[in-house]
Amino acid sequence: MSVYILCLVLFCVGLHCVLRKRNIIKIIIGLGIIEYAVNLFFVLTGYRAQGRAPILARDQEILNMVDPLPQALVLTSIVIGLAVTALIVAIAIRIYEKYGTFDITQIRRLRG
Amino acid sequence: MILAAIAAVEIEDLLSSIIAVGAVGLGLSLAFLILKAPDLAITQLVVEILCLIILIRATVKKDLPFSTTGRWLFNTFSTSAFIIVFLVFAYFALRELPSFGEPIMRVAAEYIKNGLQKTGAANIVAAIILDFRGYDTLGEATILFTAVISVLAVMRKAGRIKNEKR
Amino acid sequence: MRSDEKGMTLIVKTITRLTVGLILLYGIYIVLHGHLSPGGGFAGGVIIALSFINLMLAFGKETALKKLSEAWVSTIESFGALMFLTIALLGFTGGYFFFNFFLNKGKPFTLFSAGIIPLCNIAISLEVGAGLFAIFAVLALYNGSRKKE
Numbered sequence: 091m092s093v094y095i096l097c098l099v100l101f102c103v104g105l106h107c108v109l110r111k112r113n114i115i116k117i118i119i120g121l122g123i124i125e126y127a128v129n130l131f132f133v134l135t136g137y138r139a140q141g142r143a144p145i146l147a148r149d150q151e152i153l154n155m156v157d158p159l160p161q162a163l164v165l166t167s168i169v170i171g172l173a174v175t176a177l178i179v180a181i182a183i184r185i186y187e188k189y190g191t192f193d194i195t196q197i198r199r200l201r202g
Numbered sequence: 203m204i205l206a207a208i209a210a211v212e213i214e215d216l217l218s219s220i221i222a223v224g225a226v227g228l229g230l231s232l233a234f235l236i237l238k239a240p241d242l243a244i245t246q247l248v249v250e251i252l253c254l255i256i257l258i259r260a261t262v263k264k265d266l267p268f269s270t271t272g273r274w275l276f277n278t279f280s281t282s283a284f285i286i287v288f289l290v291f292a293y294f295a296l297r298e299l300p301s302f303g304e305p306i307m308r309v310a311a312e313y314i315k316n317g318l319q320k321t322g323a324a325n326i327v328a329a330i331i332l333d334f335r336g337y338d339t340l341g342e343a344t345i346l347f348t349a350v351i352s353v354l355a356v357m358r359k360a361g362r363i364k365n366e367k368r
Numbered sequence: 369m370r371s372d373e374k375g376m377t378l379i380v381k382t383i384t385r386l387t388v389g390l391i392l393l394y395g396i397y398i399v400l401h402g403h404l405s406p407g408g409g410f411a412g413g414v415i416i417a418l419s420f421i422n423l424m425l426a427f428g429k430e431t432a433l434k435k436l437s438e439a440w441v442s443t444i445e446s447f448g449a450l451m452f453l454t455i456a457l458l459g460f461t462g463g464y465f466f467f468n469f470f471l472n473k474g475k476p477f478t479l480f481s482a483g484i485i486p487l488c489n490i491a492i493s494l495e496v497g498a499g500l501f502a503i504f505a506v507l508a509l510y511n512g513s514r515k516k517e
Contacts, residue, residue, distance in 0.1 A: 098289065100204055105285065106285065111211075115257075119220065122253065133234060133242065135299065137238070137302065138307075144238075144326040144327055145240070145326065145327075145405065156238045156239070158313065162330040162335060166338065166410070168410075169414070172249045173345065173346050177349050179256055179257060180503075245408075248414045252414060252418060252500065256503075256507065323485050324404050325402065328489070336456065343449055343452055343492060347449050350502055
């Protein structure tokens with residue numbers, strides 16, 4: 091139970107960074123921390139105490155294994171997180187070319 | 203890991219905070235190893251390295267303006283109120299989950315029991331993402347493809363770079 | 369900074385020359401043994417992309433792009449995605465969407481054992497590796513051309 095609360099505290103640290111910082115690179119870092127916290131939360135729900143990793147060996151019978159289904163979902167989620175981060179960084183580079191700064195309060199001309 | 207995340211958020215210098223995010227990612231990979239998920243540990247490690255390379259490549263050649271803060275009181279109050287409300291509701295929701303270490307494996311028990319003879323693969327996670335739930339992997343491949351095309355479309359400079367590269 | 373155009377110092381170049389082939393080989397190993405030991409298509413594809421990015425970071429853009437030009441990269445990526453889709457659609461011949469039509473043709477725990485799973489791993493690794501290398505090549509190219517102004 092306390093492990094879940096710690097994981098959500100990590101999520102809140104990232105959320106505070108997204109809401110309160112003015113530099114775009116800091117916002118990207120906050121989004122990365124949020125994504126790490128969510129992936130960790132998924133894998134935490136599938137842990138069995140004294141379980142084994144979900145890979146069969148040649149002559150071992152199937153004893154208690156950890157839950158492989160959240161691991162399969164998180165595997166694709168990690169790679170998707172990388173693709174989204176790369177896209178946001180590309181957009182940030184273009185914003186820097188056009189406005190000359192990373193400060194989000196100076197970037198107001200959305201109708202341009 | 204939480205300490206490294208707080209360091210990443212609060213440090214003013216951009217390069218140091220990117221390195222702190224790298225520390226959070228490596229700690230996450232260790233956590234995946236402790237939670238008996240070796241597939242995820244390998245993938246998280248290499249993806250973390252690539253993410254750091256892309257972030258450093260984007261920021262090290264620009265001059266770094268330091269940001270100032272303004273309208274401090276109202277912003278802090280509303281943000282902390284929101285986070286406290288979120289944590290309170292999360293505590294009430296987390297009491298409904300099964301206790302840590304005893305998952306309800308209703309679907310996954312059948313995957314583990316019949317995995318070897320239905321698919322012939324020894325790695326059950328690979329058998330799940332490619333045979334039992336292959337449709338999700340097709341969606342993920344589509345997302346990656348779309349992201350690559352979007353990056354190539356965003357970084358186009360009105361057709362000038364591509365023309366002189368050809 | 370003129371030295372950034374040509375690549376990095378001599379120590380980095382020597383070590384890169386020694387190890388970049390090993391990184392590529394290790395990535396291919398993780399992809400091919402994806403159904404026997406942890407790894408699979410995604411991690412292996414990222415490692416293959418990292419070996420090419422290592423080449424580009426240590427030697428500069430022109431040398432790395434001579435080994436693997438941009439037209440080839442987009443061709444490989446599209447080919448990987450289409451191959452994955454074809455394997456999925458061929459399952460229609462068996463009845464479902466992703467039917468495993470090579471079953472009962474190999475002993476388990478060997479390399480040629482698990483039906484269409486190794487083929488799917490290869491297709492995914494081609495697409496992920498080529499896609500991530502294309503993203504990095506575009507980011508590096510754009511930074512370089514912007515600095516000349």
